[in-house]
Amino acid sequence: MLKSQKVTSAMACAGNRRKHTKKMYEVKGLDWDVGAIGNTTYRGVLIRDLLLNSGFSEEDLQNLKGKHLIATGIDCDF
Numbered sequence: 001m002l003k004s005q006k007v008t009s010a011m012a013c014a015g016n017r018r019k020h021t022k023k024m025y026e027v028k029g030l031d032w033d034v035g036a037i038g039n040t041t042y043r044g045v046l047i048r049d050l051l052l053n054s055g056f057s058e059e060d061l062q063n064l065k066g067k068h069l070i071a072t073g074i075d076c077d078f
Contacts, residue, residue, distance in 0.1 A: 003045070004043060005042075007046075008042075009040060011037065012036075012037045019031040020033075
């Protein structure tokens with residue numbers, strides 16, 4: 001059985017003015033203005049442990065460096 005972990009992370013942005021960018025380009029997401037900050041807590045098995053348990057090798061994981069996982073929350077515009 002894989003061990004459950006708890007990881008808390010934060011995201012801070014100086015502001016990409018998505019609200020204003022949407023006037024010129026098709027951009028998905030919340031209408032951020034001049035900045036944003038958020039945090040989340042994940043509880044469950046680490047993706048690394050899950051991959052190793054699924055047959056990936058340490059070398060396979062090294063080949064994944066520079067890649068990222070995209071998670072979608074349940075946030076919505078107010």
